[in-house]
Amino acid sequence: DSGVTQTPKHLITATGQRVTLRCSPRSGDLSVYWYQQSLDQGLQFLIQYYNGEERAKGNILERFSAQQFPDLHSELNLSSLELGDSALYFCASSSRTGDNSPLHFGNGTRLTVT
């Protein structure tokens, strides 16, 4: 058990809808990262937060947004969903940023857009 909790485990929704994915990092970890794993694109970095502030952006679409709250949990919001957004979304956390502390991944949220 990595200590990173993601909810829900599975989500099925229709095109055009909006969903929110939630992540609770390991106790004490300040950094949260979101990754998307799809069959065609593989594992892609989306966005990183550190202690409530956005730290880095990767290949995140404008329809997607995220935030990290004062209690350090994070939410990834996906809107105007398209079939191609179907993927496994992972959250990871680490104790700090820019050092050698490893990333700890949650078990992911599987999103299916129909």
Place this chain on the structure above:
Amino acid sequence: GDSVTQMEGPVTLSEEAFLTINCTYTATGYPSLFWYVQYPGEGLQLLLKATKADDKGSNKGFEATYRKETTSFHLEKGSVQVSDSAVYFCALSPAGSARQLTFGSGTQLTVLP
């Protein structure tokens, strides 16, 4: 930009066979290199890492050596077990950056008894 190229799978081996999964990378400077493993229904777990040239990462019988001259970080294990069946990802993070990992496409390994 940075990229990681992994040997395509799937790979099927018999128990106690020797494993090699090739990984090469393209990056500026001196990235850190990682191998992650993903078991069915689970998230990725760090298997091993190396942060500078000629470093050897090792864990659970797996090894990989950071080769700057060939830009490679091949994963090896002398004798695989059925429990090693999983998907293996090679990844890099740029030197001096946050943990924005760039992953390879993953290699599915199946070990038969």
